[in-house]
Amino acid sequence: SYVLTQPPSVSVAPGQTARITCGGDNIGAKSVHWYRQMPGQAPVLVVHSDSDRPSGIPDRFAGSNSGNTATLTISRVEAGDEADYYCQVWDGSTDHLYVFGSGTTLTV
Amino acid sequence: EVRLLESGGGLVQPGGSLRLSCVASGFTFRNYALGWVRQAPGKGLEWVSTIFGSGGRTYYADSVKGRFTISRDNSKNTISLQMNSLRADDTATYYCAKDHDRGVVGSILWYLDSWGQGTLVTVSS
Numbered sequence: 054s055y056v057l058t059q060p061p062s063v064s065v066a067p068g069q070t071a072r073i074t075c076g077g078d079n080i081g082a083k084s085v086h087w088y089r090q091m092p093g094q095a096p097v098l099v100v101h102s103d104s105d106r107p108s109g110i111p112d113r114f115a116g117s118n119s120g121n122t123a124t125l126t127i128s129r130v131e132a133g134d135e136a137d138y139y140c141q142v143w144d145g146s147t148d149h150l151y152v153f154g155s156g157t158t159l160t161v
Numbered sequence: 162e163v164r165l166l167e168s169g170g171g172l173v174q175p176g177g178s179l180r181l182s183c184v185a186s187g188f189t190f191r192n193y194a195l196g197w198v199r200q201a202p203g204k205g206l207e208w209v210s211t212i213f214g215s216g217g218r219t220y221y222a223d224s225v226k227g228r229f230t231i232s233r234d235n236s237k238n239t240i241s242l243q244m245n246s247l248r249a250d251d252t253a254t255y256y257c258a259k260d261h262d263r264g265v266v267g268s269i270l271w272y273l274d275s276w277g278q279g280t281l282v283t284v285s286s
Contacts, residue, residue, distance in 0.1 A: 096256070
């Protein structure tokens, strides 16, 4: 089955830019989606289809996808951005509709 | 506003059964695929199962195939997950989640745009 690789943690100072990567074999050919999960809460979709933002998600959140790496970029990071972030794709080689990465903890 | 409310979690012995339910509101229920995603304590997200808006198609993760059954009642805006032969590694918070579309065979775009708050299932003797 398809495997997504994320760094366990990313640390950034307030006001700086955080980049969270999601690696996969030719992931650039897939649509990548990103979720944020605050401690003790349910996940929330923050980017879908590589780079589209759902309504209500600030434009500080941006996604890109090329080659073997997709990236979630969070600009002007705030303390409230501390959370776990998960990437997700559809695995076309199996019936696994949603494949999640292992998650990255963002520390501000 | 989309709302997904799970219920049915609890403590169950290994080998036992449990039935989870999710009541939805705020959208045209039959037009969307829904499913379950679980998260073991301190671990990441794991997709469990999905059912098309029509109810005509279901999908399962390998880890639950043959033990879990997903169903929906479009007249009651409810989906359910019947979990049998439960094991300790099924212990997790189970989230009900809505896909962005109704579910189409051959679709390559699958993502979850709304989630419930989750219900905890603990499998232990």
